[in-house]
C-alpha cells in the first residue's frame with residue numbers, strides 16, 4: 337500500500353512535470369519568417385516569460401502567505417489555548433475509534449476519577465500532543481507515553497489538579513515534569529507579573545537523592561528551552577542555592593532546606609503556579625506534614641495547580657491531600673486503591689530467625705552475584721543507620737565491593753556512593769529507606785530486604801528499585817517475627833502480584849495493622865485471598 341502510494345506520487349509528479357514542459361513548449365513560435373519577426377517574437381517571449389515568472393512568484397507568494405496564515409492561525413490557536421489555559425485534543429486523537437480507547441483503559445487497568453467530567457482521551461502516541469518542539473523531541477526518544485503520562489498530560493496541560501498513582505518505575509517524573517515546563521512556556525501570563533520571572537514550578541521531594549535525580553530529569557528539558565532549573569537540599573552549602581534560586585523558574589527541593597531558605601527571605605514562592613508533591617503519601621505523613629503545610633502557605637492559594645504523584649496512596653492521607661487541592665482528577669494505573677507492587681518483580685519472602693539473617697545474606701549474595709551474574713547490581717536494604725554501618729563493615733571485611741547510603745554519612749559520601757553504584761564501579765549498595773523511594777538506578781537486578789521496613793508501603797517502594805521501565809527484577813525479603821504485625825499486608829501484596837505466599841508467613845495471621853496517621857488514626861483490614869492480579873503492559 338505504501339509502495340502504491342509512492343508510485344502514485346511519482347506518476348503524478350511525472351505528469352505534472354510533463355504538463356509544465358508542454359505549457360512552456362507552447363510558448364515557442366512554430367515558424368519564424370524573418371530576423372525582425374524573430375526579434376519581436378523573442379522580445380514577446382522574454383516579456384511573456386517575465387510575466388509568467390512574476391505570476392509564478394505571485395503564486396508562490398500567495399502560497400507563502402497561506403502558509404504564514406496557517407502558522408498564524410496555529411499561533412493564534414496556541415495563544416487562545418494558552419490564554420484560556422485549555423487543552424485542545426488533536427484531530428488525530430479524536431479520530432481514533434472509541435473501542436481502541438476502551439481497550440487502552442482495560443489493558444492498563446487504568447481508572448480516572450474526573451469530577452469536572454472533562455473526559456479527555458489518553459494520548460496513545462506522542463503525535464497526539466503538540467508540545468514545544470524541543471520538549472517534543474526530547475520526550476519522543478521514548479516509543480510512546482507510559483499510561484500515567486498518556487492519561488494525566490491532557491488534564492495537566494488543561495490546568496487541572498491531578499493525583500497520579502502508578503506503579504514504581506512507570507515514568508511519573510516526566511508525567512508531571514513535561515506539562516510543567518510546557519505550560520510555563522505556553523502560559524507565562526499565568527503569573528501575576530505576566531512574565532516568566534520568579535519561581536513558577538516547585539517540586540517537593542522527600543530525599544536529597546530523589547530531589548537531585550528529579551532535577552537531572554527536568555534540567556534536560558529546561559536548558560533546551562531557555563529556562564533555569566535548580567535543586568535545593570540540605571547537607572551542602574547554601575550560597576550557590578541562594579544564587580540559583582534568584583534566577584530559576586523551576587525548583588526541585590527537599591522540605592527542610594527549602595523552609596530554611598524561605599525563612600531567610602531568599603526564596604519567594606509567591607509566583608508558584610505549578611506545585612508537585614512527589615512521593616505524595618510520604619510528604620503528607622507525620623514528620624513532613626507540618627513542613628508541607630508551611631511551604632504551601634507560602635504559595636498562592638488561587639491559580640495554583642497542585643499535583644500529587646506516588647506509587648502508593650493509602651487511605652489515611654487522602655483526606656489531608658484534598659485540603660490542598662481543587663477538584664483533583666485522580667488517575668490511577670493498575671488497581672491502586674489496594675496497595676500493589678510492580679508485577680514484573682519476582683517476590684521471594686523467607687521467614688527466618690533474627691540471628692540467622694546476616695549469615696543468610698552472605699548466601700544470598702553468592703546466589704545473586706555468581707557466575708554469569710557476578711556483576712549484577714544488588715541493592716540491600718537495612719532499617720537503621722547503625723545496622724547499615726555494621727553490615728557495610730562486615731561485607732567489606734569479607735571482600736565485597738560495597739558502598740552505602742544512610743543518614744550517618746555526609747552528603748558527599750552519599751552522592752559518591754550512589755554515583756559509584758549507578759556507574760557500576762560498585763555492584764552492591766547498602767541503604768536505609770533513604771533510598772527506598774523514587775531512585776531510578778539502571779539495571780538493579782535484585783533487591784534484598786535484610787530487615788523489613790516499617791510499613792508495607794515502604795516495602796512496595798523498596799522493591800520498586802528493580803523492575804523499572806518495563807524490565808524484570810527480583811526482590812528477596814528476610815522476614816522475622818519482629819515484623820509479624822505487617823504479615824497480613826505483605827500477604828495482600830504478594831497475592832495481588834500473584835506471588836507465592838510462604839506457609840510460615842501465613843502462620844503470623846492475616847490481620848494487619850496498617851499505617852497510622854496522626855490526624856486520621858490507624859486503619860485495619862483483612863487479607864483478601866481471592867484477589868488475582870491482571871497483567872499491565874509497558875513498552
Ligand SMILES: Nc1ncnc2c1ncn2[C@@H]1O[C@H](COP(=O)(O)OP(=O)(O)OP(=O)(O)O)[C@@H](O)[C@H]1O
Nearest residue numbers: 478480481482504505506507508509647774776805
Ligand atoms: N514514555 C516512556 N517510555 C519508556 N520509558 C520511560 C518513559 N518515560 C520515562 N521513562 C523512563 O522510565 C524510568 C522510570 O521513570 P521514573 O523514575 O519517572 O519512574 P517513577 O514512576 O517516578 O518511579 P518511582 O515510583 O519509583 O518514583 C526512567 O528511567 C525514565 O527515563
